[in-house]
Amino acid sequence: MTYRNRAAEAAGATASEAPAASAEAAFEAASEAAVEAAAEPHDPVPGERAARDRVRAEATGMTHHEAEAALEAARTAGAPPAAVAEWQRVEEHLVDHGGPYAPESDPYVQGQLTARSHHGHHGHGGPG
Template sequence: MSTPVPRFRRRPRVPAASTAEPRQPVDQAKVGRRAVRRRAVGMNATEAAAALEDARLQQHMDRDREDLAGNERGPAEVAEWERIALLLATTGGVYDPETDAVVQDELAADRRAAQAEQQRLQEQQQLTARADELAALA
């Protein structure tokens, strides 16, 4: 039996650095909070408390890993589990991000930030267009 000939895949084309837009830095804490919220959907207080203990254990096991020394995601996940466990312990029922005031406030803030960024880009485009018009008249 012979081994198959390896196939080479074409690499995806990467745009030139000068044409690419600058990327926003990733907020690892926000990523961690959103991951916790996705996993917590439908959990009751007991399940959330167990998940909190698992998150604390994971953070304890990761404490000596140098590659995770400056990572904000782990502590943010533990803090979010603590908040959700406390919320469910006081209110009862199951977790639903649609009814969580903190989540809704964060989503509203994200929408406002996106609208402000969109407005800033539109103003920048208008200034560039106006500068082009003035340059053409000169």
């Protein structure tokens, strides 16, 4: 159940609102599936790498709570799946990291950079 669905339930949504809630749930399920697909290793489609880079730049210096709020804002705003997936990954990284976000201390980002440099090109080699 999503945060919005929980809020509607707590506010006393009626049975007549159920079809709208079902449509919203279906939309959110499709959105989550797209985010999960964007998080899986694959050759990025045009715009994905740029979306991830923008998230990393914006996240730099954020605490876990700030990244968590940014993730929720991205989901609410209907941000592209690659951006939501990256916010989710950054938020999860900060749960264990304990400090502000920095791409230099993010093992996932560093692994991508190493792989790109070993492959000698920037168009392939996984997400990101």
